[in-house]
Every structure is written in C-alpha cells, then in structure tokens.
Amino acid sequence: MIMVFGIGDYGLYEPHEGHFAMVGQEMIFQGNWITPHLNGSPYLNKPPLLYWLIAFSTKVFGAHEFAARLPIGLAGWLGILIAWKWTRQLWGVSASRIAALMLSVTVGWFLFTHQILIDVLLSTLLLASNYFLWRVIYQPQSWVYWWAAYISLGLCLLTKGLIGIVFPLLGFLVLGLVRQDRKLIRRLRLFRGSLLVLALILPWFIAVEQANPGFWHYFVVNEHLDRLLDRRFPPDYEVSQISAFGYLIITALWCFPGILFLPSVLKFTWQEWRQGFRDRASTLERQYSDGILLLAIAAILPVIFFLPFSSRLIYYGIPAIPPYVILFGGWYSRYQTSVSEEQSDQPLAISIKQSYLPANFREKKRNKVVTIYSAIAICLGICFVSTLFFHSLIVQSLPPVINNSDTKLLMFIVPITLGLGWIISGIGIVRQSRFALLPVFLALIVTYISVVQGFIAYQDVRSSKTLIRAADSCLNIDTLWIFEGSREIGTAGAISYYLNQGQNYNAKDIAEHHDTGWEKGNSGRIYRHVMVLSDGGKNRIPPNFPGSPPAYLIDRQQLQSYWNSDRPVVFITDFLRQFNDLDDPENRNLPQGVGKPSLIINNRKLYLNAAAQKFECNF
Known part of the structure; x- marks a missing residue:
C-alpha cells in the first residue's frame, strides 16, 4: 500500500509530472495512440509505454492526479514482487521477505513511485528482463520464461529507448565472457528473441515515423547520442544534472537504508558468486552463482555507465536499487538465519553443497x-x-x-x-x-506518510494547480492563457492539464469565440491549450521536433497584440526563473502596460489584461 499511499493528494509537480500527465490526457482527447501530443502539438522525446499506461489509467479512473500517478505506483509494487520472487529463488522465504520490506522502504523507490518519471517503470522491467533471462538459461525448455524475457526487453525499449536493452545485454555479455560457455548464450535463442522484440516494437516505431517523418533520426541522434554526450537540443535537463561525485552520493542516498551495509553485501556477493566456479561445480551451483553475478552487474551498471558522462541526471541510478536490495536480502538472511531453519524453502543456496558458509551473528555475539x-x-x-x-x-x-x-x-x-x-x-x-x-x-x-504530507504542503511551490483553479474559476472560456515558457515545456502541459480537468468541451461551446488557444480532439471534442513564448530567452528554448513548429508558440510581438486586444488574456511567469541571472530579469517578457500581478503564489505570478480585469476576480 505504501507504493500508492497519498499519490492523489497533491498537485502535479512541474515540469516533469505535468508533461507526462498531459500527454496521457491528450491521447484520450485526440484518440491518437501513435503520436504523443503535449499542449496540442507532437511531443516526441520519449517512447509511448508510460504515456499509454497513464492514458489507460485516466480513461478508467478519471482525469486526476491519482490516475496519472497510479501506473508508476503499480510498477513499483511489481518491482517489489519480482524482487521477492528472485530473492526467494536464491535464498528462501526469510530473505525474500527482507528484500521485499527493504525495497518498500528504500528512499529512492518510495520517492520515485510518488513522482511521474520513467525510471521506476524502467527499473522494474530491467529487473524482470534479467530474472526471466536467467531462468531461460537454466530452464531452456520453458517457453513461458522465454516469452516473458523478450516481452520484458521489448517493453524496456518502449519505455526509454535503447538504454532499456543495453543494460540486460551487457549483463549477459559479461556473464558469457566470464563463463566462456557458448552454450549458455545459445540457450537464450537470441535470434528468435530478437524477432519477438522487433515484432513488439516495430509497429509503433514505423507508425510514428510515417506520421512524423524524421522521428527516427531525431530519436536516435538527439535523444540518445547527443543526450549521452550532453549535446542535446534544447538542454532542458540542466536542472537535474549532477557532478560525478554527486551522482555517487545521490545514488547511495536512493539506496538508503540498505546502502549502510554495502561493505558486507559486497563481501557476501563475492564469496557467494565464487561457489559456481569451484572444481566440479554442479548445475545448481552454477545457476546460483550466475544469478548473483547478474544481480551484481545490474546494480553496478547504472552507476558506472553514466559516471563518465556529464549528461548524468540525479535519478539515473534508480535501476540499481532493486538488484542491490535483493543482494542485501541474501546477505542479511544468511547472517541472521541458520541453514536448518530454511530447509523447507529449498532455495538454490540450500539445495547446493556449500564450501563456504559465513559465520552467523548468533555464533559470534560480539564480533x-x-x-x-x-x-x-x-x-x-x-x-x-x-x-x-x-x-x-x-x-x-x-x-x-x-x-x-x-x-x-x-x-x-x-x-x-x-x-x-x-x-x-x-x-x-x-x-542478534x-x-x-x-x-x-x-x-x-x-x-514516508509524513513526506506525503510534505508533498501536499509543498505543492504550491512546484505545482500550478492552485493558481490555475483560482483564476479559471473566475474567468470565462474565451480567455487566452499565455505562459512565459520555462526550461521544460512540461510546465505548460501542467497548466493545460488543470484547465481541462473535469471539463468536456465541444465545438458548440466556442462557436462565437476565438479559435486560438483551443485544439480539436476526436468525436467533436475540443480542449484548451496554453500559448508559449518562442523568444523568451536562452533559459526558455522550446523543443525542436521533426515537422512544423508547435502551434502553441508565439513571439513577444504576438503576445503584445493579444494583450492589447478586447479578448481576456492571462500571462503567467516562469516559476523556474533563476533570479540571480542578471540577463533574465523578472520583467524581461512582460507585455507593455502590464501593471501589477493579479495573483501571486510563491514564484508564480499571474497577470490579467484590461479585458480580463473586467471580471473583477477577487483572488
């Protein structure tokens, strides 16, 4: 329950949550499940799996924060289930319970199941891929594990692109090199598996390329190679970038509290892994050893892979959490439980002959x-x-x-x-x-229950929910909403999300009003979007996707024209503005004759033009 506790109690944090939630919402509005849209225009940064899940959840439960965050919460729960299963396979019931409990309360796993980001979903799918591939190696006759393994890999690709398949393949490449056993890799039936993965992912990749020519080049070059080399345009991820040392520290924090036992977990992992390399090691010993090696690689790769690159972000280490926690569960149970107490579980660690058995805490009370x-x-x-x-x-x-x-x-x-x-x-x-x-x-x-209360208290700092609801309840539907822009366009997505939340507009509603600021959906439905400045400064560079420029972009001259018109206009400032940047003063993009802000909530300021002020809103 802790994975979904309180996920509907606070507004969408910006810019990341607003972007994911609104893309899922727009899939429903437009009936277009091929091309993700944000604020009425194609948004081609990410593959579609998380958007699909959010759209499905929203369709079932309604347009609110609980539905938007539910897929990530369930992904976190599924990750705990897989960790429990793999740990039980290796070390028995006691270890599996410890691993499941530890993963449930690990800092990074809790925090990132309460924020809409891809990384928990990716982490769960990577763990599933590794687990099922491990089972395939030693149970090649099982087609269930084989199908599950390659479907998981395909879903990894549909979650975050190529990195979703690089990590598992690198792990098995290392395993093959260490084992020097070609039969081990042959059991994976890679050719057939590749065909299954392609059959799963190609329909979407082909369809989105046809709908948006140039997508493949943009996706591979800008969103993979250039992002990795820190040359991506626009560089809208700077807020989350971190130094190499900081990356190690923040990843350790995400693994808290289990990270406190890292020295013992490392020693335990090394000693247990070596069992499969003894002379005349049995098949069970090799399976046990290879499972531990794959877990160790899965825990290390997300850390060392990104360490040399300046493009590393604070949450890139999240996939290291589940495999590390599994290893922790094995270590802790081995030191806390005698072998005789685990005989009924028959994990691999008990079924094989052990030449090494660490000293138990009960045997040396004061070691x-x-x-x-x-x-x-x-x-x-x-x-x-x-x-x-x-x-x-x-x-x-x-x-x-x-x-x-x-x-x-x-x-x-x-x-x-x-x-x-x-x-x-x-x-x-x-x-003991x-x-x-x-x-x-x-x-x-x-x-964590208290942290959720903190999320609620902090929502006016990171969410525009309160501001949008207060202003929209006073103004009419003909009001044009304009946003100054931000480092990420997701903030505009959050504004659009709350403007459309609980609404069901159709073309008749605006028959006598302006078309600008509205987007056509399916079945005669229309919905509102936010206009965004295209020339708001170097800190607000809009995305440059293949195809025509987004319809929501306007320049400052157009802003001034709308501001001077007889149509009600709202202008919202960038809450992520760096106030110590002398080249980006607070009044940089304000329309002429703007006056004082009508509503201020934390760093967000909302201005009304003369036509909007006639509504005499009492904020």
Missing part, C-alpha cells in the same frame, strides 16, 4: 561486524533525535508557503520516529534479533 553496524544504527538514531535541538532554526529556514503548524509538527515527529527506530534497531542488532530491522522499517513508513 566486529555486529559492533560496527550496531554503532552506526545507534549513532544515526542519536543524530536524528539531535536535530530537535535545531528545530526552530530548521522551521525558520522553510519557505513561507510551507511554514505552518502542520509542517512544524511533522518536523518534530519525523526526527523522533527515525531516531527511536534506529536506536532500537541498533540494540536489536547487538542482541531476527527482527532487528523492523523498527527501522516502521519508522521509515511513518516518515
């Missing part, structure tokens, strides 16, 4: 590893509790929009909960309790 991890847990707990001494300073540093009594209470509850959780877990580790990590799991669940 060095126990002492270190217990000390780390207790110190973490003390640090969390100690933040209460700085409670007033932390609260004062919060933005005014979230500096309220509810936030102050959360800032008090979270440190106490985390502090007590870690301290009790530290004591549990010393006492099987449930030593349970207090941490519970504390993190309470923390």
Whole structure:
C-alpha cells in the first residue's frame, strides 16, 4: 500500500509530472495512440509505454492526479514482487521477505513511485528482463520464461529507448565472457528473441515515423547520442544534472537504508558468486552463482555507465536499487538465519553443497561486524533525535508557503520516529534479533506518510494547480492563457492539464469565440491549450521536433497584440526563473502596460489584461 499511499493528494509537480500527465490526457482527447501530443502539438522525446499506461489509467479512473500517478505506483509494487520472487529463488522465504520490506522502504523507490518519471517503470522491467533471462538459461525448455524475457526487453525499449536493452545485454555479455560457455548464450535463442522484440516494437516505431517523418533520426541522434554526450537540443535537463561525485552520493542516498551495509553485501556477493566456479561445480551451483553475478552487474551498471558522462541526471541510478536490495536480502538472511531453519524453502543456496558458509551473528555475539553496524544504527538514531535541538532554526529556514503548524509538527515527529527506530534497531542488532530491522522499517513508513504530507504542503511551490483553479474559476472560456515558457515545456502541459480537468468541451461551446488557444480532439471534442513564448530567452528554448513548429508558440510581438486586444488574456511567469541571472530579469517578457500581478503564489505570478480585469476576480 505504501507504493500508492497519498499519490492523489497533491498537485502535479512541474515540469516533469505535468508533461507526462498531459500527454496521457491528450491521447484520450485526440484518440491518437501513435503520436504523443503535449499542449496540442507532437511531443516526441520519449517512447509511448508510460504515456499509454497513464492514458489507460485516466480513461478508467478519471482525469486526476491519482490516475496519472497510479501506473508508476503499480510498477513499483511489481518491482517489489519480482524482487521477492528472485530473492526467494536464491535464498528462501526469510530473505525474500527482507528484500521485499527493504525495497518498500528504500528512499529512492518510495520517492520515485510518488513522482511521474520513467525510471521506476524502467527499473522494474530491467529487473524482470534479467530474472526471466536467467531462468531461460537454466530452464531452456520453458517457453513461458522465454516469452516473458523478450516481452520484458521489448517493453524496456518502449519505455526509454535503447538504454532499456543495453543494460540486460551487457549483463549477459559479461556473464558469457566470464563463463566462456557458448552454450549458455545459445540457450537464450537470441535470434528468435530478437524477432519477438522487433515484432513488439516495430509497429509503433514505423507508425510514428510515417506520421512524423524524421522521428527516427531525431530519436536516435538527439535523444540518445547527443543526450549521452550532453549535446542535446534544447538542454532542458540542466536542472537535474549532477557532478560525478554527486551522482555517487545521490545514488547511495536512493539506496538508503540498505546502502549502510554495502561493505558486507559486497563481501557476501563475492564469496557467494565464487561457489559456481569451484572444481566440479554442479548445475545448481552454477545457476546460483550466475544469478548473483547478474544481480551484481545490474546494480553496478547504472552507476558506472553514466559516471563518465556529464549528461548524468540525479535519478539515473534508480535501476540499481532493486538488484542491490535483493543482494542485501541474501546477505542479511544468511547472517541472521541458520541453514536448518530454511530447509523447507529449498532455495538454490540450500539445495547446493556449500564450501563456504559465513559465520552467523548468533555464533559470534560480539564480533566486529555486529559492533560496527550496531554503532552506526545507534549513532544515526542519536543524530536524528539531535536535530530537535535545531528545530526552530530548521522551521525558520522553510519557505513561507510551507511554514505552518502542520509542517512544524511533522518536523518534530519525523526526527523522533527515525531516531527511536534506529536506536532500537541498533540494540536489536547487538542482541542478534531476527527482527532487528523492523523498527527501522516502521519508522521509515511513518516518515514516508509524513513526506506525503510534505508533498501536499509543498505543492504550491512546484505545482500550478492552485493558481490555475483560482483564476479559471473566475474567468470565462474565451480567455487566452499565455505562459512565459520555462526550461521544460512540461510546465505548460501542467497548466493545460488543470484547465481541462473535469471539463468536456465541444465545438458548440466556442462557436462565437476565438479559435486560438483551443485544439480539436476526436468525436467533436475540443480542449484548451496554453500559448508559449518562442523568444523568451536562452533559459526558455522550446523543443525542436521533426515537422512544423508547435502551434502553441508565439513571439513577444504576438503576445503584445493579444494583450492589447478586447479578448481576456492571462500571462503567467516562469516559476523556474533563476533570479540571480542578471540577463533574465523578472520583467524581461512582460507585455507593455502590464501593471501589477493579479495573483501571486510563491514564484508564480499571474497577470490579467484590461479585458480580463473586467471580471473583477477577487483572488
């Protein structure tokens, strides 16, 4: 339940969530499931799988935030299920429960199931691809696993393009080189599998190329090669870029709390992997060893692959989380549970003869590893509790929009909960309790419930929901909405999303009004879109997709013309503006004679022209 808890309680965060949600919405409006559209024009940055899922969810549940975020929440839950299954296959029931619980409360997995981004969906599909391919190698007679493996690979391609298939193939290439066993790769039946993948993906790729000539070149060159080499146009991902060192740190944070046990997990992985390379190793030993190797590669590749490139973004390390957590589950269960207690599960680790069996915590109550991890847990707990001494300073540093009594209470509850959780877990580790990590799991669940409340409080900073609803409820449907532009066009998508939420317009509604600002859908339906400045400055470069320029683009001269007309016009400023940029002052793109803003919510400012002011909105 934690994967979907609260996902409908706060507005779409911009620019990323607004873009995904509105593309899915426009698929329904237009009845076009081939070419993704955003704000009434083709939007060709990404393959369609996530858009399809959001559109289907919206069609079933309605146009609201819960439906838009549900596919990612379910993808996170499915990732937990696959992690549980693979861990159980390797180490048994106890390990699988630990892995499932740990993945549920891992920081990155929770956060990114509560934001609409591709990476959790991609991570789950990559994990599924690796798992099913591993099963195919040692059960080549099973067509179920074979079909599942290559369908998963095809879905990876339809999720994020070529990178979705590069990681699994690199993993199996390394496995083949390490094993030096051609039969192992032959069992994958790569040629037939490639045909299945092509049969799955080519219909869409051919159809979208026919509808948008030049898409293939744009997709491969601009969205893959140029993006990787940090030459993509426009460079609208700069906000999420991070240094190499920062990338390592943020990826470790996404893997918290399991990352605290990294040294032991690495040692355990190395020792367990070597079992399949002993003289006369059995088939089960080789299968066990190869599963561990594939998991290790899957955890390492997302980190080292992007490390040399300046185009790395803060969330590119998310696919490393599930395989790492599986390895953590194996290590933790091995050290906490005796072999005799797991005999009924018959995991591979028990079914094979073991030449190496690590010392159990119960056999050495005060060994060095126990002492270190217990000390780390207790110190973490003390640090969390100690933040209460700085409670007033932390609260004062919060933005005014979230500096309220509810936030102050959360800032008090979270440190106490985390502090007590870690301290009790530290004591549990010393006492060799099987449930030593349970207090941490519970504390993190309470923390994440509080985080959702934080998302709600912070929505006026990162979402235009409140601003759009307040203004739209006062103005008429003939009002033209114009947005200054931003680093990503997704912000305009969010504005369009809320302008159309819960509405069902048709051509008769605007028979006596202007056409500009409206888009034709299917079955006589029309919907509103936002006009965006094309010359708003270097920080607001619009995308350059194949085909005609987007119909929503206008220049500042056209903006001034609309502003001086007798049609109601709204102008919204860029909330992502860098206020320390002297070349981009706040009044750079304002129409002449604009006056004072009619509505201000955090960094968003909304201006009304003379015709719109006649509605005498009382914001």
